[in-house]
Amino acid sequence: MDLNNVITFIAVATLLVISPGPNGFLIAKTVPLSGQKAGFANVGGFVAAFYVHGTLSIFGISLLLVQSAMAFTLFKLIGAAYLIWIGIKALINAFSKPSTALIESPQQAQHRGAIQSAFWEGFVTNVLNPKVSMFYLAAFPQFISLQGSAISAYTLVTAHAVVNFIWFSFMVLALSRVKSAANNERFKKWLNSITGLVFIGFGAKLAVLKSS
Template structure:
């Protein structure tokens, strides 16, 4: 197993990574605003479960194969880009939805929660993210003792990331989920859905057009 010093260095690095806003955090915010804290938390569970997939692929070298095989990496990149665009379109559709009566502040209008859907959205968002695959391929080996059990060490490091990310994203879900108590006007919520959709589509387009 890695030394205590190495684990502390990993903890600091992955904590900074977790606190940096990105697509994962944005997805948690979107799903929480759509269906409540439970949906945001389940989305986070799906996202964090994907970390074990990347850790396993990194340990057995498949991530390296994806990077060195141009067509495989391109396929992964386009799959991730299309999925982000699909999420963005779904957010824009929600932003453009017409409602005859605006919901009162104490009973915000939300889509009925579907935890399997939330989990799958989070999992696919993480697993289909080529940047996450590249990050784990380049990042985890720096903290793995090659003389030990590489797969076990990778999974332990992913578990640490899992706990930190779950705690942070669930806190984000709690904050967003209880924001209705601030009596935010419906048009602002609609604008946020529109902004979220635009960001997803923009990130998806950037991923698709990137050369690496």
């Protein structure tokens, strides 16, 4: 594969990764409330979802999804419903009465169940996002020749995953510095309220997304 194509793809992927979206807000919600390990679990979910989308694009399944109006609508509505559900769950947590689960320390929150939950939350948020499939479907023809192999395609997916890992790892480490604020109930309510509204907004935006 042409090195210039890889570099150009990395530049495009970087712009996509650093632009505001559900991933950044999910990290911003997870780390202060559940700790650093849960934040990295979110990132692991993002990366795993990229390989799912990349595989579907390589084998043409995503193309069928985008070309079929009914399949695309169903897929995006499932993704939108999931984002809205995350938002509603955050709002419920914001206005529910404090419990022992809410006042536990970040170290106590970093148990296996919380980390697994964070991974799957990151994974599902991305795997149900048709925008990621559309990105790969648009990018692969631009950066891979007709004679390009699956290895070349997975090289681009890996480049995207590495950019994603680096960017959100920095975000996780930065947010880990506000652990003390996470023990403040007013901060928790504010954070859950903001992220809840943002995820509902992302879900609503995804619900009206049109295939191009």
